[in-house]
Amino acid sequence: MLPPRRILIVDDEESIQKVVRLSLKMEASWESMTASSGVEGIYQAEIGQPDAILLDVMMPDMDGVETFSALQSNPKTKAIPVILLTAKTQAAEKRLFQQMGVFGVITKPFKPLTLASTISQLLSWPS
Amino acid sequence: MSSISTVDKSVAMPASLWRVISDTEPLVFAGQTRLATAIAQLRDRPTAGCVLSVYRQKVVGIATRQDLMVALAQNPDWASMQLSEVVSRPVITVTGSAVREIAPIVDLLERHQISYLPVVNECNQLLGVIDRPRLLRALQAEENNLPDPARRARLFSDITLKIRQSLQLKEILQTTVDEVQQLLEADRVLIYQVLPDSTGKVISEAVASPFPSILEMSFPEEVFPEEYQTLYAEGRVRAVADVRDPKANLSDCLVEFIEQWCIKSKLIVPIVHLGEPPTEAVGETVPVRQHLWGLLIAHQCSRLREWSAFELDLMQQLASQISLALSQGYLMEYLEERVKLRTAELTEANRFLQQEICDRQQVDNALRQSESQLRLMTNNLPVLIAYVDRQQRYQFNNQIYEDWLGFSPTEIHQRKMQQVMGEADYQRMRPYIEAALAGEQVSYESELTFKDGRDRSVSVTYIPHREAADDSKRAGRKRGADEVKGFFALTTDISDRKAIERMKDEFIAVVSHELRTPLTSIHTSLKLLATGLLGDLQAEGQEMLTVADENTDRLVRLVNNVLDLQRIESGEVTIDACDCDTRELIEQAAEMLQGMAQQHDIKITTQAEPLLIRADPDYMMQTLTNLLGNAIKFSAPGKKVHLSVESVAGSASKVSAKAPSAALFCVRDEGQGIPADKLHSIFERFQQVDSSDSRKKGGTGLGLTICRKIVEQHGGKVWAESQLGQGSQFYFTVPLSTVVSLPVVRAH
Numbered sequence: 001m002l003p004p005r006r007i008l009i010v011d012d013e014e015s016i017q018k019v020v021r022l023s024l025k026m027e028a029s030w031e032s033m034t035a036s037s038g039v040e041g042i043y044q045a046e047i048g049q050p051d052a053i054l055l056d057v058m059m060p061d062m063d064g065v066e067t068f069s070a071l072q073s074n075p076k077t078k079a080i081p082v083i084l085l086t087a088k089t090q091a092a093e094k095r096l097f098q099q100m101g102v103f104g105v106i107t108k109p110f111k112p113l114t115l116a117s118t119i120s121q122l123l124s125w126p127s
Numbered sequence: 128m129s130s131i132s133t134v135d136k137s138v139a140m141p142a143s144l145w146r147v148i149s150d151t152e153p154l155v156f157a158g159q160t161r162l163a164t165a166i167a168q169l170r171d172r173p174t175a176g177c178v179l180s181v182y183r184q185k186v187v188g189i190a191t192r193q194d195l196m197v198a199l200a201q202n203p204d205w206a207s208m209q210l211s212e213v214v215s216r217p218v219i220t221v222t223g224s225a226v227r228e229i230a231p232i233v234d235l236l237e238r239h240q241i242s243y244l245p246v247v248n249e250c251n252q253l254l255g256v257i258d259r260p261r262l263l264r265a266l267q268a269e270e271n272n273l274p275d276p277a278r279r280a281r282l283f284s285d286i287t288l289k290i291r292q293s294l295q296l297k298e299i300l301q302t303t304v305d306e307v308q309q310l311l312e313a314d315r316v317l318i319y320q321v322l323p324d325s326t327g328k329v330i331s332e333a334v335a336s337p338f339p340s341i342l343e344m345s346f347p348e349e350v351f352p353e354e355y356q357t358l359y360a361e362g363r364v365r366a367v368a369d370v371r372d373p374k375a376n377l378s379d380c381l382v383e384f385i386e387q388w389c390i391k392s393k394l395i396v397p398i399v400h401l402g403e404p405p406t407e408a409v410g411e412t413v414p415v416r417q418h419l420w421g422l423l424i425a426h427q428c429s430r431l432r433e434w435s436a437f438e439l440d441l442m443q444q445l446a447s448q449i450s451l452a453l454s455q456g457y458l459m460e461y462l463e464e465r466v467k468l469r470t471a472e473l474t475e476a477n478r479f480l481q482q483e484i485c486d487r488q489q490v491d492n493a494l495r496q497s498e499s500q501l502r503l504m505t506n507n508l509p510v511l512i513a514y515v516d517r518q519q520r521y522q523f524n525n526q527i528y529e530d531w532l533g534f535s536p537t538e539i540h541q542r543k544m545q546q547v548m549g550e551a552d553y554q555r556m557r558p559y560i561e562a563a564l565a566g567e568q569v570s571y572e573s574e575l576t577f578k579d580g581r582d583r584s585v586s587v588t589y590i591p592h593r594e595a596a597d598d599s600k601r602a603g604r605k606r607g608a609d610e611v612k613g614f615f616a617l618t619t620d621i622s623d624r625k626a627i628e629r630m631k632d633e634f635i636a637v638v639s640h641e642l643r644t645p646l647t648s649i650h651t652s653l654k655l656l657a658t659g660l661l662g663d664l665q666a667e668g669q670e671m672l673t674v675a676d677e678n679t680d681r682l683v684r685l686v687n688n689v690l691d692l693q694r695i696e697s698g699e700v701t702i703d704a705c706d707c708d709t710r711e712l713i714e715q716a717a718e719m720l721q722g723m724a725q726q727h728d729i730k731i732t733t734q735a736e737p738l739l740i741r742a743d744p745d746y747m748m749q750t751l752t753n754l755l756g757n758a759i760k761f762s763a764p765g766k767k768v769h770l771s772v773e774s775v776a777g778s779a780s781k782v783s784a785k786a787p788s789a790a791l792f793c794v795r796d797e798g799q800g801i802p803a804d805k806l807h808s809i810f811e812r813f814q815q816v817d818s819s820d821s822r823k824k825g826g827t828g829l830g831l832t833i834c835r836k837i838v839e840q841h842g843g844k845v846w847a848e849s850q851l852g853q854g855s856q857f858y859f860t861v862p863l864s865t866v867v868s869l870p871v872v873r874a875h
Contacts, residue, residue, distance in 0.1 A: 019651035087643040109647040112654045
């Protein structure tokens with residue numbers, strides 16, 4: 001059983017927010033916070049201080065890369081680990097994201113019953 | 128012609144006689160006068176029998192009419208000869224004071240065997256020329272008291288003039304016989320031509336009525352045997368007053384024969400022809416042969432007739448005129464023949480030239496038309512067309528160069544590509560130019576800035592222009608090797624196509640991405656439902672949930688593959704090549720597919736030669752797992768799938784000849800095999816061996832296409848071999864790294 005965690009889900013698709021939240025709850029009983037845009041995500045991160053952020057890449061207005069940069073430049077959110085959740089699967093892009101400083105990239109569609117384990121593994125959290 | 132002074136009082140004899148026996152205005156020339164001029168003058172003076180060569184008014188040489196004719200006949204180049212080359216020297220002359228009577232002069236002529244005697248004064252100046260014919264005529268006139276020599280000379284001159292009014296031999300001969308018949312009041316005058324076979328024929332005749340004509344009559348050799356011909360050829364003249372007179376010495380049979388034609392008296396003079404007309408044998412000296420051409424004959428039929436010396440002389444002189452006319456006639460005929468021949472040659476040459484000109488005009492027209500058509504085509508095709516020589520100079524450009532780039536074809540003709548395209552563009556083009564000049568056809572895509580500033584995408588193809596090398600240059604080359612003279616460059620604007628491709632790619636990318644988001648939700652929801660943690664379903668509900676879950680998985684794979692393929696084909700994929708250990712790749716691929724293999728009860732075996740390849744490891748893994756996954760899916764439970772890698776030489780089958788050496792990957796299964804006719808097409812999109820495979824095995828029909836694209840992007844090749852019922856082998860190659868190979872580890 002994984003230790004309890006609280007994850008911020010930033011995705012403009014409400015259905016994705018729901019299935020991610022349910023997946024984390026069912027597998028590891030983790031709590032989730034949700035945000036529908038980059039700006040909201042930054043705000044939620046500041047005030048909620050989650051253990052990790054699952055950040056969608058393709059979002060209107062402020063995409064995942066810009067949001068990540070803003071989180072990294074914000075002292076209050078800088079320390080929160082970010083994992084990108086993306087439909088983009090090209091290997092070169094994955095490497096680019098990792099070079100930016102994200103902890104990992106999870107490709108959509110993901111396996112719901114191992115999502116929490118995958119996050120723990122990417123963040124090297126003890127199981 | 129020099130003038131002389133004629134002084135009658137310098138001559139001892141009476142002036143009247145002196146004028147009868149002498150030519151007081153003889154033809155006198157300087158020695159260097161051309162022979163042709165002298166002959167022409169002589170022709171115009173029929174009464175003159177000779178010409179004199181004088182130097183400072185003194186006679187130094189003499190040439191008779193006969194001498195001149197001989198010279199003319201013997202020397203083909205007579206036209207360039209001078210009189211001095213022909214005249215006889217020294218000249219026997221007599222002073223006027225010694226000329227008193229005719230008889231001593233005749234003696235002098237006889238003694239020296241000459242016919243012409245120049246008479247000079249005390250100062251050695253010429254007074255005139257006494258000639259034998261005049262002298263003889265004077266004597267005859269004295270004897271016969273017949274027409275005085277002056278009148279006879281005029282008669283002769285008149286006849287000669289009439290004869291000379293025609294150049295046609297036939298007319299000349301007819302005029303001669305007509306005039307002679309009238310002058311002599313003979314009953315028949317004829318010209319008998321001796322033919323080469325010694326027979327003869329009357330070719331001209333003037334006959335008085337009522338005597339029969341013998342014109343065109345031929346006579347056998349017996350009538351005029353060869354011995355007679357010889358005599359006449361030597362100048363024999365025969366005057367017979369009575370053919371029956373025994374002194375005439377005519378045989379009875381001949382008398383009988385000639386009496387058929389009522390002939391009582393006859394006068395026969397030979398027509399001797401000197402030499403033959405010039406022949407084509409130029410340069411050869413043809414000996415002059417004096418031969419009997421024919422006879423000029425006068426018949427008296429009404430009575431017996433004594434022929435006078437005047438008549439003999441007249442006949443002889445006319446025979447000489449005929450002889451001269453013959454020479455001129457033959458010469459004329461020869462010249463006419465030559466002219467006709469030359470005219471025919473010139474006409475033929477002219478016709479040939481006309482034909483050649485016509486042919487050339489046709490060829491020129493065809494060439495102009497062909498060039499015009501070529502220009503029309505090349506200038507209206509919407510592509511840049513150029514021909515570049517080995518020195519990389521433009522030798523041809525179509526009008527589109529000006530329309531697109533602003534380069535006038537005449538302006539850039541003979542200019543180097545480097546100068547025209549600019550250094551930066553040239554350096555990009557250079558490898559392709561060098562490849563084309565090395566004989567390779569190359570194509571590439573590039574960007575070109577048009578004269579209006581727009582950047583356009585272009586497709587460029589260079590096609591080498593090969594020609595058979597000449598022998599001198601072929602030395603040291605392979606027999607029959609071609610020489611690359613230059614290359615043809617075709618540049619097509621593909622901007623519109625590129626724009627459509629980009630739109631399509633973007634569309635596919637957007638659609639694929641937008642599909643993923645709802646797919647993720649559906650896929651995740653179904654997976655969570657399938658756990659049963661959200662509540663139990665009835666059996667049918669659980670079955671429907673499984674169908675939905677499996678097909679969602681299939682849809683996810685399809686979308687992933689479509690997106691991958693689109694990215695590879697659009698060039699979005701970046702091959703991040705590094706040195707990869709083939710052993711690690713094989714092991715990782717086998718490990719990744721181990722779970723799937725267990726599900727299908729398949730055993731994976733590997734054999735890896737430790738090699739370093741230059742490749743993107745993620746794409747290598749995608750290729751290997753795809754091939755390995757297919758092998759597992761299409762194998763029956765309990766079978767084996769073998770994954771291996773080994774090195775091959777660059778020239779090995781199916782491996783690009785350019786690769787120095789490569790790693791050869793192989794995935795071998797023991798499945799149902801692939802029919803031979805499907806082996807090539809299975810790498811095309813949606814070309815599965817069995818169209819139901821995608822449903823049965825969950826494939827998308829794009830996996831092998833993606834594998835091929837990835838391998839080709841790495842500079843390798845992919846192919847399959849198979850035996851139906853025994854299994855298949857999928858091979859692909861990847862170039863080896865230049866780094867030293869890894870230590871060998873035993874296969875497991």
